[in-house]
Amino acid sequence: MTILLEVRGLHKSFGGVIATKNVSLDVMEGEVHAIIGPNGAGKTTLISQLCGEQFPDAGKVRFNGRDITKASGPARAKMGIARSFQITTVFQDMTLLENVALAAQAHDGHSFHFWRNANSEPEINRQAMERLKEVGLEAKAMTLSREVSHGEHRQLEIAMALATEPKMLLLDEPMAGMGSEESQRMIEILQRFKGQKTMLLVEHDMDAVFALADRISVLVYGEIIATDTPDAIRDNEAVKRAYLGEEA
Amino acid sequence: MRTSNFLTPKWLFSVALLLLLAVTPILSDIFDQAFYLSIATRILILTIAAISLNFILGYGGMISLGHAAFIGIGAYCVGIPIYHDYSSGWLHIFLAITVSALFALITGAISLRTKGVHFIMITMAFAQMAFFLFLSMDEYGGDDGLTIWYDSEFFSGIDIDNPTTFYYICFVSLILVMYLYHRLVASRFGRVIRGAKSNEKRMQALGYSTYNYRLVAYVISGAVCGYAGALMGNYTNFISPDMMGWTRSGELIFMVVLGGTATAFGPVFGVLSFLVLEEMLPNVMDMIHDGAGFYWHLPFGLILLFVVLFVRGGISGFLDRLGKR
Structure with missing residues (x-):
């Protein structure tokens, strides 16, 4: 499998607050890659750097073999990155x-x-x-x-x-604000594209994440602490402590 | 893709209005009131300007407080060549459209980098620059203005000095401009402009460089407004920098809002009611109390305020609601 989106050493801070800390990430062609993390982990900041709404202080973003670190939002969209918004837009x-x-x-x-x-x-x-x-x-x-x-x-x-x-869908909390029935319908819709479309999915809804993702990256305080298959993430001690522990 | 409903009050009213405008020269002849024809001509010309402002303001969300500058530029593109004895109307129109488009391109390229209040202020600042530029040109009258001794000349046999002929030139121009914008709004380009007003973030995420589309819309709007200015130059025969003062731009915005933004007929309603009120109010007030007409601005302002505050969607919106009752 080839790497479609390659993120290396991405760093972004606002004043003294570090929103993205040395994030490296690979999204393979055809996979559904989920990013999870507690509130305030910097998921939306990361997404907006990937789609060109904000620009990193350091690091590189490559898409489909091209360096897009400095490309504008519309330019990235034209290259094949489509996003959905957390707040209906x-x-x-x-x-x-x-x-x-x-x-x-x-x-x-x-x-x-x-x-x-x-x-x-x-x-x-x-x-x-x-x-x-x-x-x-x-x-x-x-x-x-x-x-x-x-x-x-x-x-x-x-x-x-x-x-x-698009070549890749960047989905920013597609289940946000949905009831369980609506979420279920959305999961079914996205499952239809699994395997055909590369997806980077940022989501709070754990049912959705475990139903859809091929791999999961866990973001805590702007840092990726683990990237692995859903089963491995479920058993990962560090992840449990940082994140899933609250629910388990 | 809403289905268009004919025979609504708004539709009937709009058609009746256009028919009325089409026969105004005949009516003014019958009643022997050349004055009415003169007001109606002014209404037609300003409606062309208001429609082009409505395209960027109503559909595009760009509130330009400098559109009177284009009217002034268009008018001077008639006045200055005639001063130098270049009488071809084709030249005047060509100049009015290209100079306005160029002015729109340069000022738009800068002002469209800003949003909201900043955009309003920058468009106003550019218009004021044009105002002071013409004010300082002593050769062309400066603040005393410039008298245009004769009208643009087109074909031999067509004399636009004749008020009725000139009226129909304006009327046909208005119909063509309305059709032009009707096509524009419904086209792919118009859809992008509407989308950029509705949700710019989404447009950029879809891959649209909204700035480029806005700039083209701004240039089109400026060029058409410049054409209205060329008509205005022939209409008034006297032009001065006052035509492009920022209060004039403000009036144009008022006309658009009064009629109902982002509607095809809104500018027609807006300009018509604005100018008719402006003409009638002093007389009506004088009838009530001798000398009261002097203070006509007060009730005028109150009426405008009332419509803007309480009649959602302006006159066009009001007519829409009449139809739903």
Whole structure:
């Protein structure tokens, strides 16, 4: 297996607070790699450095063989890193179809097309509809985004990330704020892409993590203390002490 | 992709309004009120400017407090060539559009790096720079302004000095500009602009360099506004830097908000009600109490405040709610 995302010695601090401490991490092509850690461990800071919203003080990020440490967010997205947000981030005044079409459009060259009605472009709409089907939202394609439930917003986020035809999905707590039934549905959706799409999953929901992940990295105080298979992580003493111990 | 509903009050009202504007020269002829035609012409020209402001303000979330500068630049692109005896209207329009677009490109490239209040202040600062530039040009009248002795010339046989001919040039321009923006808003480009207003973070995560798209939108808006300015130069025959003062830009924003932002017909409603109120209020107040018309700004401001504070979505939004009842 080849390494798709390679993180080496990533370091980031805000004033005196170290948010990311010498993080090294490999995400293999095709694997689901989960990052877990207690609140305040620096998961979101790490994610935002991977997708170009923030930049590290030191360290390197390579993606698909290219150094992307200094690449901007949009540039990384174009290279194939799609992310979903912890807090729902969709276009509230557009229909679900238009939301996903806007994502698909991003993958389809530049958008300096000024004349043709974008809503009546069959190819983009077909792609968008397919993505909506994959997350089970096709029945609500014509509903305005602000009129659907929280769980459906989360599914829409996944559909939008998929529509850019990414090489890797960066999922920032896709189960956040969901009930158990909704979480279960989301796990099923993500399981469909397991093996086909490389995923880096940041999640609190342990059921989801153990159901989906091929490997797990544990982040504590900005530092990765262990990376291993789910079973090994479950038995890892250091991890138990730092994190799982609270629940076990 | 909401289904468009015809025969709603808003739709009927909009069509009636356009028809009314289409026959205004005939009406003003019948009632022998050339004055009405003059106001209506002004309404058409400012509506073109308001529509182009609405594109970036309403759909794009870029609150430019400097759009009057484009009107002024467009007007001087008529005035200065005529001063030097270049009378071709095609030249004037070409200059108005390209100079405005260039001004938008340069000022937009800088101001679009900022957001929110900073963007508002920077666009205003650039417009004030244009204001003072024209103020200092003594050759072209400075703060005394510049009289345009004759109008742009197009084909022989078309005399835009004739108020009715000029009115229809403005009317056709307005219809074309409305159609242009209608296409633009619904296009892929327009979708990106709307998306960037709605959620910039998401747009960047999808791979859009929103800055580039915004800049192009800003340039288009400035160019069309400059065209409105060229019409304005022919309309007033007297131009001065006052046309681009920041209060003028503020009025333009007010018209857009009053009519309802991010709607196709909002600017038409907004400009129309703004200018009609401006003309009528002093007279009505004078009728109630002689001399009271002098203070027309007070009720005018109160009415505008009321609409902005209590009528969500401006006039367009009000008409929408009428339809749902």
